[in-house]
Amino acid sequence: MPSDSIPNEPEIDAEEMVRNIIEWVEIESPTSDAVAVNRMADKVVAECQDLGLAIERIPGEDGWGDLVIARSEDANTKEPGILILTHIDTVQPIGTIEGDNPIRREGDKVYGPGSYDMKAGAYMSTYAYRYLQRLGRKPRLPVTFMFMSEEEVGSPFSRKHIEAEAAKAKYVLVAEPARDGGKVVVARKGVADFVMRATGRPAHAGAMHQDGRSAIKEVARQILEIEEMTDYERGVTFNAGMIKGGTGINVVPRECEVHIDMRVVTPEDGEEFTEKLLNRKSHDPDVEIEVTGGLNRPPYQMSEGGNALFEFAREACQEHGLDLQYTPITGGGSDGNYSGAMGIPTLDGLGVDGAGAHTLDEHILVSSLLPRTKMWIKMFERLE
Numbered sequence: 001m002p003s004d005s006i007p008n009e010p011e012i013d014a015e016e017m018v019r020n021i022i023e024w025v026e027i028e029s030p031t032s033d034a035v036a037v038n039r040m041a042d043k044v045v046a047e048c049q050d051l052g053l054a055i056e057r058i059p060g061e062d063g064w065g066d067l068v069i070a071r072s073e074d075a076n077t078k079e080p081g082i083l084i085l086t087h088i089d090t091v092q093p094i095g096t097i098e099g100d101n102p103i104r105r106e107g108d109k110v111y112g113p114g115s116y117d118m119k120a121g122a123y124m125s126t127y128a129y130r131y132l133q134r135l136g137r138k139p140r141l142p143v144t145f146m147f148m149s150e151e152e153v154g155s156p157f158s159r160k161h162i163e164a165e166a167a168k169a170k171y172v173l174v175a176e177p178a179r180d181g182g183k184v185v186v187a188r189k190g191v192a193d194f195v196m197r198a199t200g201r202p203a204h205a206g207a208m209h210q211d212g213r214s215a216i217k218e219v220a221r222q223i224l225e226i227e228e229m230t231d232y233e234r235g236v237t238f239n240a241g242m243i244k245g246g247t248g249i250n251v252v253p254r255e256c257e258v259h260i261d262m263r264v265v266t267p268e269d270g271e272e273f274t275e276k277l278l279n280r281k282s283h284d285p286d287v288e289i290e291v292t293g294g295l296n297r298p299p300y301q302m303s304e305g306g307n308a309l310f311e312f313a314r315e316a317c318q319e320h321g322l323d324l325q326y327t328p329i330t331g332g333g334s335d336g337n338y339s340g341a342m343g344i345p346t347l348d349g350l351g352v353d354g355a356g357a358h359t360l361d362e363h364i365l366v367s368s369l370l371p372r373t374k375m376w377i378k379m380f381e382r383l384e
């Protein structure tokens with residue numbers, strides 16, 4: 001029975017949500033600090049145990065924090081259910097809440113690192129589940145929550161677990177933040193990371209300059225050519241984001257390394273441009289270059305099932321005055337890339353509205369909590 005139809009049921013308490021979201025944000029959890037991320041995992045485990053969910057905590061690999069999976073009591077049946085993807089890692093360093101973006105409330109905005117991306121959305125999904133419990137009701141389908149520890153770097157450890165859980169799901173809901181004033185996400189670009197390393201010949205920059213072969217010079221030429229491959233009409237972009245090289249100002253540099261980000265709309269473009277990067281040739285025959293890397297998040301586009309899932313959510317939201325829209329595609333990646341690329345109906349960007357992801361102006365809009373929580377409640381109750 002739709003939750004809006006029962007009179008005198010308890011109100012969704014936005015102030016309760018704000019208090020608990022702040023508790024989550026207070027536990028700073030930058031991806032590279034596994035100890036800090038695991039403190040956040042402790043909080044999540046306690047929250048999910050209080051909901052009566054069965055907890056599976058998988059120790060992180062390769063220095064990452066732990067992955068937390070929480071399942072409803074019927075989630076071990078063979079019936080495909082709802083998989084909720086969230087993450088508990090953030091990008092800002094420990095101490096941000098004491099300096100550059102302290103937790104504070106200014107009118108409709110609540111500030112803090114990781115608030116928008118995506119602790120508020122992760123908490124919101126659990127609050128909606130708790131709300132149904134308070135009414136003595138439950139979702140029609142089994143529910144599995146996943147809280148990733150290293151989503152901000154592509155979920156290298158969690159990916160295999162995400163894909164395994166997605167393969168058993170009927171629907172995937174992603175609590176990443178809303179886009180562009182409350183829009184959800186139905187398609188995302190694929191994301192690739194590459195590292196180019198150049199090895200030249202060192203020489204004294206004054207006395208023997210002619211004998212040197214500059215690795216930095218070679219990489220500089222490569223960067224210009226690679227970034228010129230950006231094609232906005234095709235949705236293909238390249239960004240040389242980090243570079244290091246050389247040993248001294250008076251030494252022709254022997255080594256240089258650059259990290260390159262690539263975004264693509266289609267798998268075909270991913271294959272084409274990955275091949276182009278991996279097969280780059282050096283301009284200077286005396287400088288060797290090596291390129292490694294590839295796609296870490298496959299692109300996904302709206303499928304028939306994904307469109308049906310969006311229309312379901314849109315119609316449910318119209319009942320309480322939320323005009324749900326979607327952005328055609330976004331360049332940012334999420335764990336929804338994995339389930340979407342597998343063909344599982346995936347609806348992303350279901351978290352809170354706000355702005356400033358990955359910046360020192362990161363904040364959520366309190367006014368978005370009530371309508372978007374109602375959306376979660378209705379999807380839990382009505383998806384079948």
